[in-house]
Amino acid sequence: MLNDAVCFEKIYIVTGYTDLRFGIDSLAAIIESKPEKKPFVPNTLYLFCGRRTDRIKGLVWESDGYLLLYKRLEQGNFQWPRSESEVRNLSQQQFRWLMEGLTVAPKKAVKQVNPPEHMA
Numbered sequence: 001m002l003n004d005a006v007c008f009e010k011i012y013i014v015t016g017y018t019d020l021r022f023g024i025d026s027l028a029a030i031i032e033s034k035p036e037k038k039p040f041v042p043n044t045l046y047l048f049c050g051r052r053t054d055r056i057k058g059l060v061w062e063s064d065g066y067l068l069l070y071k072r073l074e075q076g077n078f079q080w081p082r083s084e085s086e087v088r089n090l091s092q093q094q095f096r097w098l099m100e101g102l103t104v105a106p107k108k109a110v111k112q113v114n115p116p117e118h119m120a
Contacts, residue, residue: 008060009043011090013104015081018048020057024066027059045069047098053077079103 014030022030031039031046039046039061046059054077058069079102081088094104 006092007043008045010041011045011047011092011095012037013047013049013081013088013090013098015083015088017051017082018057020048020050020055022048022057024059024068027057027068028066031059049078049080053080056080073101076101 014034018027018030027046027048028039030048031037039059042061042063044060048057048059049055055070055072056078058071060067060069078098080098081104090098090104098104
């Protein structure tokens with residue numbers, strides 16, 4: 001379920017370190033403390049990562065209560081942004097990269113170009 005997040009309308013990661021001993025209430029409080037972020041939005045996934053980057057927690061509001069997701073990798077680590085303690089929006093592609101162990105912000109992307117006029 002967590003590798004394919006097409007059921008979520010929006011996906012956010014809380015960058016920096018989060019104590020993964022926190023439960024639903026503490027994680028929701030972290031979201032509420034961020035400007036303009038609301039934890040009670042259905043179909044919105046918030047992801048958290050601790051110091052050990054082999055596990056993450058996800059929090060989703062489902063209109064009747066919270067769903068807490070937990071994923072632990074047997075091998076490898078998530079490439080989690082640590083620079084700032086903020087909430088960051090992810091595209092579906094960035095989410096797939098994160099779940100595959102890749103960074104969500106590639107250092108260099110392939111530049112798209114228009115074909116030359118004589119080739120069109």
